[in-house]
Amino acid sequence: MADRCKSPRGSANDGRDGTGTLLRARLARVIAAVLEGHSLTDALQQGREKVAERDRALLGELAYGVCREYFRLQALSAMLLRQPLKDRDREIHALLLGGFYQLLHTRIPPHAAIGETAGAARLLGRKWAVGLVNGVLRRFQRERKAFLSRLDAMDSPELRYQLPGWLVRSVKDAWPEQAHDVFTGLSLRPPFTLRVNLQRNSLSDYAALLGEQGLTARPVKGVPSALILDEAVSVDRLPGFSRGRVSVQDAGAQLAAFLLDPRPGMDVLDACAAPGGKTGHILEYARDLRLVAMDADERRLERVAQNMARLGFSAQLVVGDASRPEGEWAQRRYDRILADVPCTATGVIRRHPDIRLLRRAGDVAALRVRQQAILDALWPLLRPGGKMLYATCSLLPQENEEQIAGFLRRQPDAHAVMLQPGQGMATPHGLQLLPDTLETDGFYYALLEKQGD
Incomplete structure (x- = not known):
């Protein structure tokens, strides 16, 4: 070992x-x-x-x-x-x-x-x-x-699984049948996954370009834009990377744009947008969007601007707090909202191994309060008939299913749309991806539709 x-x-x-x-x-x-x-x-x-x-x-x-x-x-x-x-x-x-x-x-x-x-x-x-x-x-x-x-x-869970004991217990409680595979998956190095810009090339065409560079890749079931390389390489070796033909992004994260399903001409809000991976994919998915990318951290918002420049897109970048909407962006109404909320990030530990050291059991309750505040604050900004995608990179039901169940009880005009893509498992209110394979990290998604005329 x-x-x-x-x-x-x-x-x-x-x-x-x-x-x-x-x-x-x-x-x-x-x-x-x-x-x-x-x-x-x-x-x-x-x-x-x-x-x-x-x-x-x-x-x-x-x-x-x-x-x-x-x-x-x-x-x-x-x-x-x-x-x-x-x-x-x-x-x-x-x-x-x-x-x-x-x-x-x-x-x-x-x-x-x-x-x-x-x-x-x-x-x-x-x-x-x-x-x-x-x-x-x-x-x-x-x-x-x-x-x-x-x-x-x-004999200790920390040494056996290289994870803090509280997280081992939480995963076993939440996913007793899948826990062993989750722990195994979290111990592996993450896959090197590409997001192909389907506006500029097809998946098969880009795979052929990689082959010309001596690089082999395979598609990911249920994620039309994803290719997993057999070996990690410098982005300098990726054909057209600097011109926005391809990006590096986990296949599970790529599902966000497909689930949100924005249409040309829509008003879209990407709350908590930094570093901008999902922002860029939304713009690759649908042309001519009026997109606001908002984040509380001005320094991290610069990463969004860099990503937009490389991809050749433009978006309105706003420094703001998603739990306390203020300013011009908060006066608008949106057809789609992506609420990619702060969370424990327990689903992406193999990509960010410092989470093992940084995260504490007590963080869960504080993050739940923050997530609830963001959900409740953003909901009034959604037009009737519009959809909000709630997203975390967490494995914990407290941040996922339980959070959405509470939201639906508070908001009578909210309806959870059933999700059945080719990745993950359906839950009562959404979709859970587990890092139990080398295809995706751990993510949770719930698509909320606003009832009304």
């Missing part, structure tokens, strides 16, 4: 030019930031700016790997340290986790993984920790088999 995800980077920087220690120090700072509650995406964005361009991919590989394997790496740390490190030494703790990951899951030579990781402690301003890190990693390498046997003998 310990060696199941060997990195393909057999020629990783071994530090002979002095950059190896810098890379490990930067990795420690990225992981420490995640342990302090920051997202891996944000931490990595800052970290990559501080290392050589050639090392950025490796930094990402290591950071994502440490987050994926966190619970086992943390258990090893507890075994090997005589006493836990203090909070002020979180970067040294993160350095150890990175060292264990390199020894277990990469082809980096052990002498480089140990030496450069230990040397990084000096760059972090902790000279005293050089010997500690060196000694701990060397002991693990010497007694590796014994430590891994002890680890495998420990």
Whole structure:
């Protein structure tokens, strides 16, 4: 089990030019930031700016790997340290986790993984920790088999599934028959899925273009725009990426545009739009829409603008709070509304492994309140006869079926449209996709139609 995800980077920087220690120090700072509650995406964005361009991919590989394997790496740390490190030494703790990951899951030579990781402690301003890190990693390498046997003998849900215990219990309660497959799916690396712009090329034509580049892909049942590549590649290798012929987006996320089903000439509101993947797909799905893309985070809204520019589309971008509609955009009435609400993101853990560390059981109740506020605030903006698509990337019924059942009780003019696409399973009020295969991440959708003339 310990060696199941060997990195393909057999020629990783071994530090002979002095950059190896810098890379490990930067990795420690990225992981420490995640342990302090920051997202891996944000931490990595800052970290990559501080290392050589050639090392950025490796930094990402290591950071994502440490987050994926966190619970086992943390258990090893507890075994090997005589006493836990203090909070002020979180970067040294993160350095150890990175060292264990390199020894277990990469082809980096052990002498480089140990030496450069230990040397990084000096760059972090902790000279005293050089010997500690060196000694701990060397002991693990010497007694590796014994430590891994002890680890495998420990019976805990965190170590068995690499997930927090509260989430393991929640998934088993919600999906008892599918839980094992869900846990297996969440442990895998995510598929590299493309969204083909069907306005500019057919799925088969684009698959043929990929073949000319030596890339093989397969379609996804029930998602007409999706192709899964057999191997992940740089977007620079995707024909026409810079010109908007294709995007990278999970097949489950691509269902949103098809379920929303906007028609030419409609007024559409994409609430909580950043980073803009679903926004772009809505515009690819139907021409001549009057689309408002709104998000509370002005910085993340810039990502939407970048996506629109690459795709060659335009939309009205608005900074605003979906739970408190204010301003010109809130005075309009819409034919379609996408409410892609904040959630626990438990369905996309394999794509965002830091969720394992960041999410807490207590977050569910607070997010439910936020989701309810958004639903209730957006509903008056929908025209009679219009449709609102409620979307989460959650596996938890509290955010999904239970949330929609409560909404329908509060809104007598709301009707849930039954959904029966080729992916996922039908629920009483919507559709649930589980990350139990390598075709989609976990998503929930409910399509709500407003009754009236």
